[in-house]
Amino acid sequence: MNKPLVGAFLAALLLGAGAAPVVAAEPAQQAQTQETAPKAGPEAKAVTFAGTVALSNCSGSVVRSPDSAPTDPALVLSNGHCLESGFPGPGEVVVDQPSSRTFTLLNASGDGVGTLKASKIAYGTMTDTDLSLYETTSTYQQIEDSYGIQALELETAHPTAGTAITVASGYWKRTYSCDIDGFVHQLKEGRWTWKDSVRYTPECQTIGGTSGSPVIDDTTGKVVAVNNTGNESGQECTDNNP
Structure with missing residues (x-):
């Protein structure tokens, strides 16, 4: 699945919100959205590649919850459809499975500065959300000591429409800037159904390889969703066409 969209987060740790970018002239994705709110508040932070990673087939990021300790094993966030074992089936959840997958850690400029290694897939699924979480x-x-890079913090509150965001792809070393356009209560793609997906405004036309990219709130610098899909050929509810 080549994805410009965002999948909902693991409820215990992440937001429970996913993101899906709008594709121009695509009325099928109009359902159940929130009104776009006017922008106001603090100035946006400069979003960089620091803390993002490149996988062999996808993008990802090193993430932490607000109460993570410095001595905790670092976690890497990506999509469930990016798992090395293949797509989890509907209703399937992968928990605590050994993994030796490697990730290229990027600095602010997008340069690879080191390699992180997984010890296990802590959680992976494509049911209700499209999520994988690796423990390294x-x-x-x-x-931080080796590379001077801090993990990206996960936002604990649900994102809001109108929020300025950046999708930062470690695979392509490319960013996409747009706003949260709204939320899709239920999004169907092929055999899978995702809930509470975030839809982007049209400026974020992400491509294959951006799957798993963190969706970062430009104001707080926190991760509010993970990029996962987009409509590629105008069909409805088929693979690559949610």
Whole structure:
């Protein structure tokens, strides 16, 4: 699945919100959205590639919850459809499965500065959301000491329409800037159904390889969703055409 969209987060750790970019002239994705709110508040932060990673087939990021300790094993966030074992089936959840997958860690400029190694797939699914979460062999403190890079923090509150966001792809070393256009209560693609997906405004026309990219709130610098899909050929509810 080549994805410009965002999948909902693991409820216990992440937001429970996913993101899907709008494609021009695509009325099928209009259902159940929130009104766009006017922008106001603090100035946007400069979003960089620091803390993002490149997988062999996707993008991802090193993430932490607000209460993560420096000595905790670092977590890498990506999509469930990016798992090395293939797409989890509907209703399937992968938990605590050994993994030796590697990730190229990027600095602010998008340069690869080191390699992180997974110890296990802590969680992976394509049911209700499109999410994978890897536990690595390095702690957050070890990564910061070795590379001077801090993990991206997960936002605990649900995102809001009108929020300025950046999709940062470690695979392509490319960013996409737009706003949250609204939310899709239920999004169907082929055999899979996702809930509470975030829809982007048309400026974020993401491409294959951006799957798993963190969706970052430009104001807070926190991760509010993970990019996962988009409509590629105008069909409805088929693979690559949610």
